Amino acid sequence: QKEVEQNSGPLSVPEGAIASLNCTYSDRVSQSFFWYRQYSGKSPELIMSIYSNGDKEDGRFTAQLNKASQYVSLLIRDSQPSDSATYLCAVNVYNNNDMRFGAGTRLTVKP
Protein backbone atom coordinates (compact mmCIF):
# COMPACT_ATOMS: atom_id res chain seq x y z
CA GLN A 1 0.00 0.00 0.00
CA LYS A 2 1.31 3.42 -0.94
CA GLU A 3 1.77 5.85 1.92
CA VAL A 4 -0.29 8.54 0.22
CA GLU A 5 -2.88 7.58 -2.35
CA GLN A 6 -4.83 9.71 -4.78
CA ASN A 7 -7.08 8.91 -7.69
CA SER A 8 -4.94 9.75 -10.72
CA GLY A 9 -7.94 10.98 -12.70
CA PRO A 10 -8.38 12.68 -14.98
CA LEU A 11 -11.22 14.38 -13.19
CA SER A 12 -13.29 16.54 -15.48
CA VAL A 13 -15.82 19.10 -14.26
CA PRO A 14 -17.71 21.89 -16.03
CA GLU A 15 -16.88 25.50 -15.31
CA GLY A 16 -18.69 26.73 -12.21
CA ALA A 17 -19.06 23.26 -10.67
CA ILE A 18 -17.49 21.94 -7.48
CA ALA A 19 -14.38 19.80 -7.94
CA SER A 20 -13.71 17.25 -5.21
CA LEU A 21 -10.24 15.79 -4.82
CA ASN A 22 -9.50 12.99 -2.38
CA CYS A 23 -6.45 11.60 -0.64
CA THR A 24 -5.87 8.80 1.85
CA TYR A 25 -2.75 8.14 3.89
CA SER A 26 -1.45 5.12 5.73
CA ASP A 27 0.55 6.52 8.68
CA ARG A 28 -1.78 7.14 11.61
CA VAL A 29 0.62 9.53 13.32
CA SER A 30 0.67 11.92 10.37
CA GLN A 31 0.25 15.47 11.59
CA SER A 32 0.46 17.92 8.72
CA PHE A 33 -1.38 17.80 5.43
CA PHE A 34 -0.89 19.86 2.31
CA TRP A 35 -2.43 20.39 -1.09
CA TYR A 36 -0.16 21.57 -3.89
CA ARG A 37 -1.19 22.60 -7.39
CA GLN A 38 1.12 21.85 -10.29
CA TYR A 39 0.60 23.19 -13.77
CA SER A 40 2.09 21.18 -16.60
CA GLY A 41 5.85 21.67 -16.73
CA LYS A 42 5.85 23.89 -13.65
CA SER A 43 6.79 23.41 -10.01
CA PRO A 44 4.28 22.57 -7.27
CA GLU A 45 2.82 25.53 -5.41
CA LEU A 46 1.09 25.35 -2.06
CA ILE A 47 -2.67 25.90 -2.04
CA MET A 48 -3.74 24.79 1.41
CA SER A 49 -2.36 23.30 4.58
CA ILE A 50 -4.43 21.70 7.33
CA TYR A 51 -3.42 20.30 10.69
CA SER A 52 -6.65 19.70 12.64
CA ASN A 53 -9.75 17.67 11.97
CA GLY A 54 -12.54 19.53 10.22
CA ASP A 55 -12.74 22.05 7.43
CA LYS A 56 -10.46 24.92 6.51
CA GLU A 57 -11.60 27.44 3.94
CA ASP A 58 -9.55 29.86 1.85
CA GLY A 59 -11.45 31.63 -0.89
CA ARG A 60 -12.82 29.04 -3.31
CA PHE A 61 -10.80 26.26 -1.70
CA THR A 62 -11.81 24.10 1.27
CA ALA A 63 -9.60 21.44 2.77
CA GLN A 64 -11.22 18.73 4.88
CA LEU A 65 -9.37 16.44 7.26
CA ASN A 66 -10.59 13.31 9.01
CA LYS A 67 -7.75 11.72 10.94
CA ALA A 68 -9.88 8.82 12.18
CA SER A 69 -10.54 7.81 8.58
CA GLN A 70 -7.04 8.89 7.44
CA TYR A 71 -8.62 10.99 4.76
CA VAL A 72 -8.01 14.49 3.46
CA SER A 73 -9.86 16.21 0.65
CA LEU A 74 -9.84 19.44 -1.32
CA LEU A 75 -12.99 21.08 -2.63
CA ILE A 76 -12.79 23.75 -5.30
CA ARG A 77 -15.97 25.78 -5.63
CA ASP A 78 -16.93 27.68 -8.77
CA SER A 79 -14.24 25.85 -10.73
CA GLN A 80 -12.49 27.87 -13.43
CA PRO A 81 -10.55 26.69 -16.49
CA SER A 82 -7.46 28.16 -14.81
CA ASP A 83 -7.89 25.53 -12.07
CA SER A 84 -6.98 22.85 -14.60
CA ALA A 85 -3.81 21.30 -13.19
CA THR A 86 -2.51 18.33 -11.25
CA TYR A 87 -3.22 18.47 -7.52
CA LEU A 88 -0.73 16.81 -5.20
CA CYS A 89 -1.58 15.67 -1.69
CA ALA A 90 1.34 15.66 0.76
CA VAL A 91 1.58 14.31 4.29
CA ASN A 92 4.16 14.97 6.98
CA VAL A 93 4.61 13.27 10.32
CA TYR A 94 5.45 15.63 13.16
CA ASN A 95 9.18 15.68 13.74
CA ASN A 96 9.64 13.18 10.94
CA ASN A 97 12.24 13.95 8.40
CA ASP A 98 10.45 13.96 5.11
CA MET A 99 7.18 14.65 3.40
CA ARG A 100 5.42 12.00 1.35
CA PHE A 101 3.54 12.99 -1.78
CA GLY A 102 0.74 11.29 -3.61
CA ALA A 103 1.06 10.78 -7.36
CA GLY A 104 -1.46 13.56 -7.99
CA THR A 105 -4.92 13.95 -9.51
CA ARG A 106 -5.24 15.66 -12.85
CA LEU A 107 -8.18 18.06 -12.95
CA THR A 108 -9.67 19.51 -16.12
CA VAL A 109 -12.27 22.27 -15.92
CA LYS A 110 -14.16 22.60 -19.17
CA PRO A 111 -15.56 26.00 -20.23
Next chain:
Amino acid sequence: DADVTQTPRNRITKTGKRIMLECSQTKGHDRMYWYRQDPGLGLRLIYYSFDVKDINKGEISDGYSVSRQAQAKFSLSLESAIPNQTALYFCATSLGTPQETQYFGPGTRLLVL
Protein backbone atom coordinates in the same frame (compact mmCIF):
# COMPACT_ATOMS: atom_id res chain seq x y z
CA ASP B 1 13.76 37.46 -8.38
CA ALA B 2 12.75 33.88 -7.65
CA ASP B 3 13.27 32.70 -4.06
CA VAL B 4 14.47 29.23 -5.11
CA THR B 5 16.50 28.89 -8.29
CA GLN B 6 17.84 25.84 -10.06
CA THR B 7 20.52 25.49 -12.70
CA PRO B 8 20.51 24.24 -15.33
CA ARG B 9 16.84 24.21 -16.29
CA ASN B 10 17.38 21.55 -18.93
CA ARG B 11 20.22 19.10 -19.40
CA ILE B 12 20.97 16.30 -21.81
CA THR B 13 23.79 13.96 -20.93
CA LYS B 14 25.09 10.54 -21.83
CA THR B 15 25.16 7.33 -19.83
CA GLY B 16 28.15 7.21 -17.49
CA LYS B 17 28.70 10.94 -17.27
CA ARG B 18 28.87 12.75 -13.94
CA ILE B 19 26.61 15.77 -13.70
CA MET B 20 25.70 18.29 -11.06
CA LEU B 21 22.41 20.10 -10.52
CA GLU B 22 22.52 23.22 -8.41
CA CYS B 23 19.99 24.90 -6.16
CA SER B 24 20.16 28.31 -4.51
CA GLN B 25 17.66 30.03 -2.24
CA THR B 26 17.18 33.51 -0.83
CA LYS B 27 14.40 32.57 1.58
CA GLY B 28 16.77 32.13 4.50
CA HIS B 29 15.46 28.63 5.16
CA ASP B 30 17.63 26.07 6.89
CA ARG B 31 16.05 22.99 5.33
CA MET B 32 16.62 22.01 1.72
CA TYR B 33 15.47 19.00 -0.28
CA TRP B 34 16.00 17.29 -3.62
CA TYR B 35 13.12 15.42 -5.27
CA ARG B 36 12.61 13.71 -8.56
CA GLN B 37 9.29 13.50 -10.33
CA ASP B 38 8.33 10.77 -12.76
CA PRO B 39 4.98 10.40 -14.53
CA GLY B 40 2.51 8.48 -12.38
CA LEU B 41 4.87 8.31 -9.40
CA GLY B 42 4.62 11.76 -7.94
CA LEU B 43 7.49 13.39 -6.08
CA ARG B 44 10.07 11.16 -4.41
CA LEU B 45 12.67 12.43 -1.97
CA ILE B 46 16.32 11.86 -2.87
CA TYR B 47 18.22 13.73 -0.14
CA TYR B 48 17.50 16.39 2.44
CA SER B 49 19.55 18.68 4.61
CA PHE B 50 18.45 20.43 7.80
CA ASP B 51 21.59 22.57 8.00
CA VAL B 52 25.05 22.77 6.48
CA LYS B 53 26.39 19.91 8.61
CA ASP B 54 23.32 17.70 8.36
CA ILE B 55 22.77 15.56 5.25
CA ASN B 56 20.29 12.69 5.11
CA LYS B 57 19.25 10.09 2.59
CA GLY B 58 15.70 10.08 1.36
CA GLU B 59 13.55 7.43 -0.21
CA ILE B 60 15.66 6.95 -3.38
CA SER B 61 19.26 8.05 -2.75
CA ASP B 62 21.12 5.30 -4.62
CA GLY B 63 23.13 6.71 -7.54
CA TYR B 64 22.99 10.26 -6.17
CA SER B 65 25.10 12.38 -3.84
CA VAL B 66 24.66 15.88 -2.46
CA SER B 67 26.68 18.76 -1.11
CA ARG B 68 25.45 21.57 1.13
CA GLN B 69 27.99 24.28 0.42
CA ALA B 70 26.23 26.96 2.44
CA GLN B 71 22.87 27.61 3.99
CA ALA B 72 21.67 28.91 0.64
CA LYS B 73 23.15 26.27 -1.66
CA PHE B 74 22.43 22.58 -2.09
CA SER B 75 23.80 20.60 -5.04
CA LEU B 76 22.77 17.19 -6.36
CA SER B 77 25.24 15.01 -8.26
CA LEU B 78 24.68 11.98 -10.40
CA GLU B 79 27.94 10.09 -10.14
CA SER B 80 27.45 8.00 -13.26
CA ALA B 81 24.24 8.88 -15.01
CA ILE B 82 21.97 6.11 -16.31
CA PRO B 83 18.85 6.37 -18.51
CA ASN B 84 16.40 5.60 -15.69
CA GLN B 85 17.56 8.80 -13.97
CA THR B 86 15.81 10.71 -16.72
CA ALA B 87 13.27 12.76 -14.78
CA LEU B 88 12.23 16.20 -13.61
CA TYR B 89 14.25 17.24 -10.56
CA PHE B 90 13.02 19.73 -8.00
CA CYS B 91 14.79 21.49 -5.18
CA ALA B 92 12.68 22.66 -2.25
CA THR B 93 13.19 24.58 0.97
CA SER B 94 11.33 24.85 4.24
CA LEU B 95 11.56 26.92 7.37
CA GLY B 96 11.74 23.94 9.69
CA THR B 97 8.58 24.53 11.70
CA PRO B 98 6.46 21.50 12.55
CA GLN B 99 4.10 22.43 9.74
CA GLU B 100 6.90 22.01 7.19
CA THR B 101 5.48 23.89 4.22
CA GLN B 102 7.88 23.41 1.34
CA TYR B 103 8.67 25.88 -1.42
CA PHE B 104 9.84 24.52 -4.76
CA GLY B 105 12.28 25.70 -7.37
CA PRO B 106 11.35 25.74 -11.06
CA GLY B 107 12.79 22.29 -11.74
CA THR B 108 15.53 20.80 -13.90
CA ARG B 109 14.54 18.53 -16.75
CA LEU B 110 17.24 15.88 -17.19
CA LEU B 111 17.55 13.47 -20.11
CA VAL B 112 20.12 10.68 -19.93
CA LEU B 113 20.80 9.05 -23.28
